Amino acid sequence: MIAAGDYEFLQQFLKQRSGLNLSQEKQYLIESRLTPVARKAGLANVEELIAGLRAAPTGAVADAVVEAMTTNESSFFRDKTPFEAFISFMVPSLIDRRGSRLIRVWCAAASTGQEPYSLAMILKENAHLLPGVTVEILATDIAAHVLDRAREGIYSAFEVQRGLPIQYLLKYFEQKGDQWQIRPEIRAMVQFRQFNLLQSFAGLGTFDIIFCRNVLIYFDIPTKADVLSRMAKVLAPDGYLVLGAAETVMGISDAFRSASGRPGVYIPNRMAEAAE
Structure with missing residues (x-):
């Protein structure tokens, strides 16, 4: 589990960038969704990824974080x-x-x-x-x-x-x-x-x-x-x-x-x- 300060930063970052309201009970999503983003960016872990976001909250990596954390669930004729x-x-x-x-x-x-x-x-x-x-x-x-x-x-x-x-x-x-x-x-x-x-x-x-x-x-x-x-x-x-x-x-x-x-x-x- 990431540090409380990192999670608070991520909450504010996502809300400002996408409107996503990331509640406390969603912490379990962080590792599963952001670890692949960190690895692709050549970083050791999610903590390093968040540190990078603090230093540069815009750019390709920041965009990748937003995309990874937003839900993309859809189906044909959903709810009819x-x-x-x-x-x-x-x-x-x-x-x-x-x-x-x-x-x-x-x-x-x-x-x-x-x-x-x-x-x-x-x-x-x-x-x-x-x-x-x-x-x-x-x-x-x-x-x-x-x-x-x-x-x-x-x-x-x-x-x-x-x-x-x-x-x-x-x-x-x-x-x-x-x-x-x-x-x-x-x-x-x-x-x-x-x-x-x-x-x-x-x-x-x-x-x-x-x-x-x-x-x-x-x-x-x-x-x-x-x-x-x-x-x-x-x-x-x-x-x-x-x-x-x-x-x-x-x-x-x-x-x-x-x-x-x-x-x-x-x-x-x-x-x-x-x-x-």
């Missing part, structure tokens, strides 16, 4: 309900209200890409219901190495067995030895970009739908409130925010309220107030 709401409710509602033929979607903290690719596949599957409609999908994550994997779209047999319908596997993937790669036409539907949620959203443009699932749970309440406030500013007034099943805006942000009858789906308060 948001994807059903996306194609049966959110996209059609936006088209009906506006007559708009362009819809922009942001998948924040997209990890290795299963979420945005799930959206792309379901759009492809239902293209006949959306004639002339273009959906742009931007997928972002703080970790460069997971985005490299996402762009390649190559997954293990275990990964494609987690939530992916067999008909989608056969239709939208090509087998590469003992792995599976998403077909080029699906990969082309998603743009991947490295991005830190603590940064300004100004350069991203505006969105009609934002998926930000299972990431706010790693932030403290002030950071959650800040991220939600800034997301409200880049979300269209009649757009939708999708959070994870265990997440809520209640007691954190008054920028959104729940979309009636749609678990995990939120609408900007200004939209809700205009409808009343």
